[in-house]
Amino acid sequence: MISISDFSSKECDRIFELASEYKQNGAENECSGKILGSAFFEPSTRTMLSFHSAMQRLGGNVLGFSDTSTTSVKKGECLADTMRTLAAYCDLMVIRHPNEGSAKLSSEFASVPVINAGDGGREHPTQTLLDLFTIKENKDSVKGLNVVLCGDLKYGRTVHSLAMALAGMGADITCVSPPELKMPESVTTCLERKHKVSVVEENELSSAVKDADVLYMTRIQKERFGSPEEYAKVKDCYVVNKEIMSKANENMLLMHPLPRVNEISLDVDSDKRAIFFEQALNGVFVRMALISLILGVRD
Amino acid sequence: MSLKVDVIGNGTVIDHIPGGRGLLCLKVLGIESIDSPVILLSNVSSNNKGGKKDLIKIEDRFLTPKEHNKLAIIAPGATVNIINDTHVTDKRLISVPEKFVDVICCTNPNCVSNTESYISSSFAVERKEPLEVRCSYCDRVVGAKQLLRQVIG
Numbered sequence: 001m002i003s004i005s006d007f008s009s010k011e012c013d014r015i016f017e018l019a020s021e022y023k024q025n026g027a028e029n030e031c032s033g034k035i036l037g038s039a040f041f042e043p044s045t046r047t048m049l050s051f052h053s054a055m056q057r058l059g060g061n062v063l064g065f066s067d068t069s070t071t072s073v074k075k076g077e078c079l080a081d082t083m084r085t086l087a088a089y090c091d092l093m094v095i096r097h098p099n100e101g102s103a104k105l106s107s108e109f110a111s112v113p114v115i116n117a118g119d120g121g122r123e124h125p126t127q128t129l130l131d132l133f134t135i136k137e138n139k140d141s142v143k144g145l146n147v148v149l150c151g152d153l154k155y156g157r158t159v160h161s162l163a164m165a166l167a168g169m170g171a172d173i174t175c176v177s178p179p180e181l182k183m184p185e186s187v188t189t190c191l192e193r194k195h196k197v198s199v200v201e202e203n204e205l206s207s208a209v210k211d212a213d214v215l216y217m218t219r220i221q222k223e224r225f226g227s228p229e230e231y232a233k234v235k236d237c238y239v240v241n242k243e244i245m246s247k248a249n250e251n252m253l254l255m256h257p258l259p260r261v262n263e264i265s266l267d268v269d270s271d272k273r274a275i276f277f278e279q280a281l282n283g284v285f286v287r288m289a290l291i292s293l294i295l296g297v298r299d
Numbered sequence: 300m301s302l303k304v305d306v307i308g309n310g311t312v313i314d315h316i317p318g319g320r321g322l323l324c325l326k327v328l329g330i331e332s333i334d335s336p337v338i339l340l341s342n343v344s345s346n347n348k349g350g351k352k353d354l355i356k357i358e359d360r361f362l363t364p365k366e367h368n369k370l371a372i373i374a375p376g377a378t379v380n381i382i383n384d385t386h387v388t389d390k391r392l393i394s395v396p397e398k399f400v401d402v403i404c405c406t407n408p409n410c411v412s413n414t415e416s417y418i419s420s421s422f423a424v425e426r427k428e429p430l431e432v433r434c435s436y437c438d439r440v441v442g443a444k445q446l447l448r449q450v451i452g
Binding site for chain 2: 098102121122185186
């Protein structure tokens with residue numbers, strides 16, 4: 001599972017149905033005796049821990065690493081060899097890596113299924129699945145929704161996968177970002193050619209939020225900038241606070257893949273429209289569904 | 300004006316190169332390292348298609364598949380004639396393939412095809428005219444101008 005485009009809408013619906021079942025009823029030891037290999041070449045809290053939690057809730061085990069300095073990567077081992085080796089020890093692998101295309105490369109060398117948990121600035125498809133699941137839990141249909149994507153749309157891999165999926169489901173997309181962090185042309189071109197969706201671009205969050213059904217905020221990622229000066233130019237350029245929320249409609253959903261820094265004020269957390277912690281929780285159920293379907297313990 | 304050039308005994312004739320692109324084709328084929336005779340006709344009238352074309356004849360030299368694919372970026376629609384004992388023994392159209400494998404590099408420095416040196420780059424053709432390809436690893440779209448810049452070095 002490398003890209004969100006690997007899934008048909010029917011397959012997405014099955015994942016959501018099963019995730020909903022796990023959320024309501026929990027799970028038996030369906031993956032007992034199975035092992036998830038976890039290869040995190042970059043830091044992660046939610047994605048990694050929710051994958052581990054998902055596998056353990058399904059009765060399976062987890063092995064892997066989250067710090068490459070303790071592995072043979074430190075000795076110069078190439079990605080293909082690391083992943084081929086890990087594949088021999090497990091039934092399913094999840095990888096996060098700083099280079100775009102790393103999950104696809106891993107899938108070419110590994111003997112077990114590979115799940116992409118984020119490859120550089122490219123995609124983060126399981127985040128997209130949990131985002132869609134959260135939207136569907138709160139809205140009747142994705143079709144016709146105006147979804148505003150705001151923040152770092154250039155390096156923010158979650159929004160690339162999400163924009164593709166939303167466009168495929170008939171949502172309208174508005175992008176709000178500083179000029180240097182605009183949605184890559186490769187994504188907008190694909191949206192236009194494949195899904196016939198024209199992306200609307202806005203500079204001001206305060207005006208874009210008025211017609212939004214969903215406001216999806218992203219963090220300006222300090223680690224993606226070449227220098228502190230470049231980061232300082234765009235840091236805190238969009239902040240959702242009570243004033244911004246007062247301009248939004250009462251049914252709008254405020255989402256964020258987390259971690260946040262300053263782009264959502266803490267005083268917004270108690271607003272019923274702020275559902276980002278529920279969104280993070282849903283990550284466990286969606287990943288449980290994905291694991292059990294890929295391993296074939298459910299169909 | 301009609302031009303007559305000698306037939307070659309053994310080698311390659313690349314015909315119907317878009318007018319003015321012949322020198323670029325020779326650059327791709329490494330003109331500086333070719334010892335055998337080379338003939339380049341530039342901007343001659345094209346009987347079949349109208350307009351101008353270039354033509355190259357190279358004695359004792361045959362194209363590799365990689366060179367063939369590189370020429371697809373510069374001169375799609377050209378024809379490659381293989382000459383043995385002054386006769387055309389094979390004729391191939393240079394057409395844009397569905398995929399370019401190990402022909403060009405991804406322009407994204409963070410793409411895994413650049414950081415893991417043991418793998419071959421791979422691009423799917425998105426559009427043939429103007430040529431546009433998409434990296435099979437990172438999805439970066441590379442356009443005609445960048446492709447041309449890469450193959451002529």
